[in-house]
Amino acid sequence: MNGFSLRRLLAVIRKELRQLRRDRLTYAMIVGIPLMQLLLFGYAINMDVRHLPAAVVDQARSSASRELAEQLLQSRVFEFDEVLASPAAADRLLQQGTIKAAAIIPPDLEERLPDPDRKVFQLVVDGSDQVVQQAARQIGQFPVRSLMRGDASASSDDASAVEIVSYYNPQREAPLNTVPGLIGVILTMTMVMFTAIALVREREQGNLEFLITTPLSSAELTIGKVLPFIGIGLVQTTLVLILGAWVFQVPVRGSLLELYAAALVFIIASLALGIFISTLVTTQFQAMQAAIFTFLPQILLSGFIFPFEGMPTPAQWLAEVLPLTHFVRLVRGIMLRGAGLVDLWPELLALVVFATLAMLVATLRVHKRLD
Amino acid sequence: MATEPAAIVTHGLTRRFGSLTAVDHLDLEVPRSRVYGFLGPNGCGKSTTIRMLCGLLLPTEGDIRVLDLEIPRQAETLKRRIGYMTQSFSLYRDLSVTENLQFVANLFGLDRARTRRRLDELVQTYRLESLTAQLAGTLSGGQKQRLALAAAVLNEPELLFLDEPTSAVDPQSRRDFWAELFRLTEAGTTLLVSTHYMDEAERCHQLAILQEGRLMREGSPEQLKADLGALPLLVETDRPHAAELALADLPGVLSSAQIGATLRVLVDAEDTREPVTDRLRTQGIEARVSTTDPNLEDVFVAATQGGHRT
Numbered sequence A: 001m002n003g004f005s006l007r008r009l010l011a012v013i014r015k016e017l018r019q020l021r022r023d024r025l026t027y028a029m030i031v032g033i034p035l036m037q038l039l040l041f042g043y044a045i046n047m048d049v050r051h052l053p054a055a056v057v058d059q060a061r062s063s064a065s066r067e068l069a070e071q072l073l074q075s076r077v078f079e080f081d082e083v084l085a086s087p088a089a090a091d092r093l094l095q096q097g098t099i100k101a102a103a104i105i106p107p108d109l110e111e112r113l114p115d116p117d118r119k120v121f122q123l124v125v126d127g128s129d130q131v132v133q134q135a136a137r138q139i140g141q142f143p144v145r146s147l148m149r150g151d152a153s154a155s156s157d158d159a160s161a162v163e164i165v166s167y168y169n170p171q172r173e174a175p176l177n178t179v180p181g182l183i184g185v186i187l188t189m190t191m192v193m194f195t196a197i198a199l200v201r202e203r204e205q206g207n208l209e210f211l212i213t214t215p216l217s218s219a220e221l222t223i224g225k226v227l228p229f230i231g232i233g234l235v236q237t238t239l240v241l242i243l244g245a246w247v248f249q250v251p252v253r254g255s256l257l258e259l260y261a262a263a264l265v266f267i268i269a270s271l272a273l274g275i276f277i278s279t280l281v282t283t284q285f286q287a288m289q290a291a292i293f294t295f296l297p298q299i300l301l302s303g304f305i306f307p308f309e310g311m312p313t314p315a316q317w318l319a320e321v322l323p324l325t326h327f328v329r330l331v332r333g334i335m336l337r338g339a340g341l342v343d344l345w346p347e348l349l350a351l352v353v354f355a356t357l358a359m360l361v362a363t364l365r366v367h368k369r370l371d
Numbered sequence B: 001m002a003t004e005p006a007a008i009v010t011h012g013l014t015r016r017f018g019s020l021t022a023v024d025h026l027d028l029e030v031p032r033s034r035v036y037g038f039l040g041p042n043g044c045g046k047s048t049t050i051r052m053l054c055g056l057l058l059p060t061e062g063d064i065r066v067l068d069l070e071i072p073r074q075a076e077t078l079k080r081r082i083g084y085m086t087q088s089f090s091l092y093r094d095l096s097v098t099e100n101l102q103f104v105a106n107l108f109g110l111d112r113a114r115t116r117r118r119l120d121e122l123v124q125t126y127r128l129e130s131l132t133a134q135l136a137g138t139l140s141g142g143q144k145q146r147l148a149l150a151a152a153v154l155n156e157p158e159l160l161f162l163d164e165p166t167s168a169v170d171p172q173s174r175r176d177f178w179a180e181l182f183r184l185t186e187a188g189t190t191l192l193v194s195t196h197y198m199d200e201a202e203r204c205h206q207l208a209i210l211q212e213g214r215l216m217r218e219g220s221p222e223q224l225k226a227d228l229g230a231l232p233l234l235v236e237t238d239r240p241h242a243a244e245l246a247l248a249d250l251p252g253v254l255s256s257a258q259i260g261a262t263l264r265v266l267v268d269a270e271d272t273r274e275p276v277t278d279r280l281r282t283q284g285i286e287a288r289v290s291t292t293d294p295n296l297e298d299v300f301v302a303a304t305q306g307g308h309r310t
Helices: A006-022 A025-046 A061-074 A088-098 A130-140 A144-150 A174-204 A209-213 A218-248 A256-280 A286-302 A313-321 A321-337 A344-367 B048-054 B075-081 B097-107 B113-123 B141-152 B171-186 B221-226 B240-248 B270-283 B296-309
Strands: A052-058 A077-085 A102-103 A119-124 A164-165 B008-017 B020-030 B035-039 B061-066 B069-071 B082-083 B157-162 B190-195 B208-209 B214-219 B233-237 B253-259 B262-267 B287-291
Touching: A025 A313, A025 B270, A052 A061, A061 A077, A061 A088, A061 A102, A061 B035, A077 A088, A077 A102, A077 B171, A102 A209, A119 A130, A130 A164, A130 B208, A130 B253, A144 B020, A174 A218, A174 A256, A174 A286, A174 A321, A218 A313, A218 B048, A256 A286, A256 A321, A256 A344, A286 A313, A286 A321, A286 B214, A313 A321, A321 A344, A344 B075, B008 B262, B008 B296, B020 B048, B020 B061, B020 B214, B035 B048, B035 B069, B035 B171, B048 B061, B048 B069, B048 B157, B048 B190, B069 B075, B075 B082, B082 B141, B097 B113, B141 B171, B171 B190, B208 B296, B214 B221, B214 B296, B221 B296, B233 B240, B233 B270, B240 B253, B240 B262, B240 B270, B253 B296, B262 B270, B262 B296, B270 B287
Parallel strands: A052 A077, A052 A102, A119 A164, B035 B190, B035 B208, B082 B157, B157 B190
Antiparallel strands: A102 A119, B008 B020, B008 B061, B061 B069, B208 B214, B233 B262, B233 B287, B253 B262
C-alpha cells in the first residue's frame, strides 16, 4: 500500500522489546534455558560412567580368587566392594537395583586360568540399564589372564576371558530400556502442564470471579479439576504399556497392579507440581513456560536418557529431588527386573514424600478469598 | 411488611489496603425489592464494598448484615441466597448455554427434576430457547448478558449483585435487560447495581454516590436532582471551548462540559449566573446563557466536586 517503512518496523521492534522486558518469565527463559542446558549438558551429563555399584561372589575362596577380586577393584568402572556368598544373593541385589553387576568367580578358578578355551569368570549385569551394558563391555576387555600372570601387557588369551551375562535384556533391545522410562516422561509432560494450564484458565478467563460467589469451595474446585487428570494419566500409562508390548515386545515382568500403584503416586506427585505452578502464574502461557522449566531438568537428570552414575554428586542430589528420577527406577525395576514395590521401597517412599509435600504446599497456596 | 429488615445494613464499614483506605466508614441501608445503585468513578470503593458484602473480602472495621445474616461469619450460608453477575462474562465460553446452566445448577445443589424445571423457565424468560445448544463463546453481547443473568438468578436469589451489568451491550439490549431486572424486583428480589454510567444509575430506585470510599449522597434519582444544591446552566455559543477556558477559574463554577455545540456549566448558586454572563462578555465570547433541568451527571459532579472543595 505505502511501501515498507523502516520507522514502522522499528516501532514494532521497540514495542516488542518493551513488552518482553516486562514479561519476567519469558525474560527468565531467554537467559535461564541456555544457562540450564549448558550447565546440564556440559557439566552434569557424562556418558562415561564410573563407580557403578557391583558385587563379587567368590566361590573359589582361594588366594587366586582373592587376587582376582583385588584386580577387579582396580577397574574403576564398577565398584566391586560388596562380597557375597552365593549367586542367588547377587541375583536378589540386582533385582532390587542395589547393585548393577556381579562378578561370579567359579570354584574351579585355578583350572580355568591357564585354559584359553574356557572363561575365567562370569560378569552378570543389569541389562535394564543401557549404561550398565556399555560399561560391562569395558570389563569384557579386562586382561584377566595377563594380570593374574603378572604380565604388564595384555596377550591374546585375554580376549575371551570374561563371560558377560546380561540379565533382563539379553538381546540388548533399545525399546526395553526406553519404553518403561517413557511412561514417566509422558506423564510428566502432560500431567504438570495440563493441570497448571487448566487451573490457570479459570482465573485468566474470569470464571473464578463468578465461582467464588457460589457455594463452591476451593477444595471442591481444585480436586474436581485435578481428578479427571488422574484418569487421563492412567489411560496414558495403559496406552504406552499396550503399544510397548504390542509393537516392541516390552514385557511387564513384575506385578501390573504394583506398576499402576507406582504410576498413580507419580501422577499425584506431578499433579501437585502442576497445582503449585498454577498458583505462581497468571496466564496459561506462563503456566506452560513454568511447566517446561520443571520438565527439562527432569528429563535430563532422571537417568532416562543420560546415566545417573555419570553425573557429579551435586547433580545427583538435584536428581534425587526430582520425582521422575524415582519413577524411572521404579518402572524399570518392576517392568524389566520383575522387582516388587517391597524391593524398591526407598524409591516409592521418595515419591510419596514428594507428592505429599507438593500437595501440602499447593493446597496452602490455593486461596479462595481474593485478599 | 414494614417490619421486614433491610436487605443490607452496614455500620462504619471500612477496608484498608496498607495505607490506602478503599472504603471509609460506610453506613448503608438497602431496602428490599428495590434496585439500589452504587454510583461512582473507578476506584471509589464500589467493588471492594460489594466483595465485603458477599463475604469474599474481610472488612478492616465495621458491621455487616446481609439478608439478616452476620457477614463474614455466615458468608457460606449467604452464598446460597445471593446471585452475582460479574462485569465481564464469567461463564464458560467452550460450554453450551444448557451446559453452563446445568453446571451452575449443580453448584447450588439443585436436584435433577428441579434443574430441568428451572432451566426451562430461565431459557424461556431470557429468550435463549433457540440458543440452548450454542457455545456461550459464540453468543452476541446481548445474548451473553441474558445468559449471565439467567445463571446469576438460577438459585432464585433474594439478593442479586450486578457489576456494571450493561456496559458491554447495545441500547436496545440495555432497555430489554433493565426490563428483566425490574421484573425481578417485582418478584421480590433486591438488586444492587454498581455502575459509573449515568443512564444505568438513572434507572435505579435508589442511589448511593460514592467517592474515595465515602458515601457522598443518597436518595432516589429524582430526589437527588431536586436537592442538587447547584444550578446547571446551558451556554449556547459558536466557541464552546473558548467559553469553557474563560469560565474555568471563575469562582462558583463547579464544572463545565461541552455537549455538541453547547456548554453545560454547573454553578453553585443562582448568584453565579451574572458573573458567568459578564465573564463571557468581557472575553468577547458571544453566548446565550439559560438555566436547564438538572440531570444525574450534575448531581454526581456536585456531590464529588463538593467533596473536594470543602
